[in-house]
Amino acid sequence: MSELRGVGIGLGVAQGPVARMAEPAPAPADAPSTLSVDEEKARVTDAVAAVARELEARGIQAGGAAQEVLEAQAMMAEDPTLADEVDARLAQGRTGEFAVFDAFASFRDQLTALGGYLGERAADLDDVAQRVIARLRGEPAPGVPDPGHPFVLVAKDLAPADTALLDLDKVLALVTTEGGPTSHTAILAREKSIVAIVGAVDAKDLRDGETVIVDAAAGVVTTAPTPDELERALRRAEDRASASSAPITDGALADGTPVPLLANLGKPEGAIDAVALGAEGVGLFRTEFLFLSSAQAPTVEQQREAYTKLLSEFPGKKVVVRVLDAGADKPLAFLNDAHEENPALGLRGIRALRASEDILREQLTALAEADAATDADLWVMAPMVATVEESEYFTDIARDYGIKTAGVMVEVPSSALLADRILSYTDFASIGTNDLTQYTMAADRLLGSVASLQDPWHPAVLRLIREVGDAGRAHGKPVGICGEAAADPLLAVVLVGLGATSLSMAPTALADVRATLLKHTIEQARDIAAAALAASDAASARTAAQQAAAGSARTAAQTAATTR
Structure with a gap:
């Protein structure tokens, strides 16, 4: 028996035989084509169109966040710039297969260098290219294996098109050797409630057919498990299934301290499922879906209709809407599409909106009108705020439009360090842990090498989060968490111990987080957070929190026994 470590997604545990994802097909040879340039162009055009339509169809079938990702991939496949690059190579007498391979590789390298949102798109380019090349060769598209029985899928990483449509009757768990907790694979696995561990580097040595236990709660893959270990894992899986079917209650700690559990949503259509899974409101509604697929900004009427649809699903409940978070790393022709050497640090978020203030004013108008037409408790926040002045600017302009509760997102270290001054003016703060981690560690959250x-x-x-929590407590202002960190059940306890007053996450993560919070009091949450803060790196912080949590659980059990 040995243990392979990675980053677990959720609290699930599963067991079964390994089935490895096939390695990518070999690169096409740079040999001259035997067809005319026009014939090769026709082949490539047909193949690209077919792949784009297949991706769109998969997106419609999958729905949710997966649909957005796959629609973006389909658009990428038919990108005019890429088409020009392919045509240039075809004009030199290359085959369609090599022209696609070489053009996509060149474009991928350019996007990887840019990082941020464009770097994320680069991570999907290889999959699109492989699918186009497979169609040109008349071969099946790369994809998930089918050994004919349930299995634990092991892969370097998964393309969104594969993750979105995993057959959950066959895929018992997912293990990847690359990726982190905010990668596409992790996000989609969490959305689909797949038992998953990402970034388990040593899983590359697993063999087809060998039995493993995948323990997401511990972030451990156990190889060659004993019969006793298999039995314990099975009991844990059964206990978790029973807990997930228990009546849904509001989020709270063991001592009754309320911790509202909210949903992260990207479209109004996700509201019904979120409510069914126990969301007490919305902690982050991303408005980008209205803008990113348009050649021009949506009208006030179009926006009002979408916001009204969302707010109507949450009468009397908090709904936190983030105004447009776009700019140089998510270029919009009507906002800012100027080239920048480092777009992750460029004109994005509130900076881009100030440069095109009419878009912000129209969005606030639509939000205020939707608020007046519904009974939800609307909160509105600005993205990528870095200074006190920016927070004051947004709060003032939001209030001018009748927004009753205006706040800011804390995603960069400067706003965390200045949280006491920011929260003296604005109504609330919401911490975006994905970007806060990226900017604190100077590590692109979408780049596998870091x-x-x-x-x-x-x-x-964690120290920066504590700064914000302390500021919120001092000013009596709410501090929410809306990054992927809130979906990690033990980290959710730590975040509450650091001062978070609400947690927002993918709706499928709500049950695990709710169950874990109920095991600890507020004092225990603070002790667990202190243990994590005393560590020197992420791995030891997680271990220290696990040990502290286990200690508090033993204390609770002893107290309960004494009381009886």
Whole structure:
């Protein structure tokens, strides 16, 4: 028996035989084509169109966040710039297969260098290219294996098109050797409630057919498990299934301290499922879906209709809406599409909106009108705030439009360090742990080569969160968490111990977080947070928190026994 460690997604545990993802097909040879340039162009055009339509169809079938990712991939496949690059190579007499391979590789390298949102798109380019090349060769598209029985899928990483449509009757668990807690694979696995461990580097040595236990709660893959270990894992899985079917209650700690559990949503259509899974409101509603697929900004009427649809699903409940978070790393022709050497540090978020203030004013108008037409408790926040002046600017302009509760997102270290001054003016803060981790550690959260640094458990990140929590407590202002960190059940306890007053996450993570919070009092949460803060790196912080949590659980059990 040995243990392979990675980053677990959720609290699930599963067991079964390994089935490895096939390695990518070999690169096409740079040999001259035997067809005419026009014939090769026709082949490539047909193949690209077919792949794009297949991706769109998979997106419709999958729905949710997966649909957004796959629609973006389909658009990428038919990107005019890429088409020009392919045509240039075809004009030199290359085959369609090599032209696609070489053009996509060149474009991927350019996007990887840019980082941020564009770097994320680069991570999907290889999959699109492989699918186009497979179609040109008349071969099946790369994808998930089917050994004919349930299995634990092991892969370097998964393309969104594969993750989105995993057959959950066959895929018992997912283990990847690359990726971090905020990668596409992790996000989609969490959304689909797949038992998953990402970034388990040593899983590359697992063999087809060998039995493993995948323990997401511990972030451990156990190889060659004993019969007793298999039995314990089975009992844990059964206990978790029973707990998930228990009546849904509001989020709270063991001593009754309320911790509202909210949903992160990208479209109004996700509201019904979120409520069914126990969301007490919305902690982050991303408005980008209205803008990113348009050649021009949506009208006030179009926005009002979408916001009204969302707010109507949450009468009397808090709904936190983030105004448009776009800019140089998510270029919009009507906002800012100027090239920047480092777009992650460029004109984005509130900076881009100030440069095109009419877009912000129209969005606030639509939000205020939707608020007046519904009974939800609307909160509105600005993204990527870095200074006190920016927070004052947004709070003032939001109030001018009748927004009753205006706040800011804390995603960069400067706003965390200045939280006491920011919260003296604005109504609330919401911490975006994905970007806060990226900027604190100077590690692009979408770049696999620095995945080990993209961990919100790092004490440097936790200290910044504590700064915001302390400021919120001092001013009597709410501090929410809306990054992926809130979906990690034990980290959720730590975040509450650091001062978070609400947690927002993918709706499928709500049950695990709710169950874990109920095991600890507020004092125990603070003790667990202190143990994590005392560590020197992310791994030891996670271990220290696990040990502290186990200690508090033993104390609770002893107290209960004494009381009886």
